Amino acid sequence: MSDKVILVFSGKRKSGKDYVTGLLQERLGKANCDLLRLSGPLKKQFAKDHQLDYDKLLDASEYKEKYRAAMIKWGEDMRLANPAYFCNLAIADASTSASVWVITDARRKTDMDYFNKHFNKVLSVRVVCDDTIRIQRGWVFTANVDDAESECNLDDYAHNIIIRNDGNQHELEMQFQSLMERIREM
Numbered sequence: 554m555s556d557k558v559i560l561v562f563s564g565k566r567k568s569g570k571d572y573v574t575g576l577l578q579e580r581l582g583k584a585n586c587d588l589l590r591l592s593g594p595l596k597k598q599f600a601k602d603h604q605l606d607y608d609k610l611l612d613a614s615e616y617k618e619k620y621r622a623a624m625i626k627w628g629e630d631m632r633l634a635n636p637a638y639f640c641n642l643a644i645a646d647a648s649t650s651a652s653v654w655v656i657t658d659a660r661r662k663t664d665m666d667y668f669n670k671h672f673n674k675v676l677s678v679r680v681v682c683d684d685t686i687r688i689q690r691g692w693v694f695t696a697n698v699d700d701a702e703s704e705c706n707l708d709d710y711a712h713n714i715i716i717r718n719d720g721n722q723h724e725l726e727m728q729f730q731s732l733m734e735r736i737r738e739m
């Protein structure tokens with residue numbers, strides 16, 4: 554088994570997963586810390602299998618909206634057939650020399666099971682934030698998205714670390730210090 558430290562991040566839309574994981578990568582340095590997105594390979598593979606434009610699927614364009622439902626359905630089918638499918642694709646693309654891998658967007662217990670099964674040093678990190686702040690960041694409750702399994706499956710998961718990201722930078726900094734300490738101790 555690999556000796557890498559694996560930090561598996563999850564959180565609601567606009568809780569700040571990208572922001573917090575980006576900051577963490579800055580602190581640890583890009584050479585030491587690689588960010589792995591589980592949603593990236595999904596879109597890449599979907600585009601490839603359906604002869605679509607991958608770049609256009611990544612942005613918030615009409616193009617992406619047009620294929621959103623089909624992409625979600627395809628993702629569900631692939632995951633049902635093989636729960637490890639997207640995790641395998643994500644790690645295949647990751648930097649082998651980085652000592653820390655940060656998964657930026659875990660959504661399922663099967664994602665957690667995957668990393669716990671394949672790696673020794675795993676921490677699950679949940680980014681949380683009040684809904685009022687998420688709304689300020691542009692979140693709009695969307696039926697069939699925010700109440701779907703892909704958003705809610707990890708709500709009751711026993712995460713190792715909770716990071717509160719309500720926008721108080723001092724509070725975030727303190728939590729960062731203890732996260733860095735946990736990483737050093739692993």
Ligand SMILES: Nc1ncnc2c1ncn2[C@@H]1O[C@H](COP(=O)(O)OP(=O)(O)OP(=O)(O)O)[C@@H](O)[C@H]1O
Pocket residue numbers: 564565566567568569570571572573690718719720721725
């Ligand atoms: N602590 C913070 N201080 C300042 N801005 C923040 C902070 N956290 C998040 N933001 C901003 O809020 C917005 C949403 O954050 P981010 O994209 O990281 O959320 P996310 O959880 O990755 O969202 P999604 O699931 O929709 O991709 C971004 O513009 C980000 O820069």
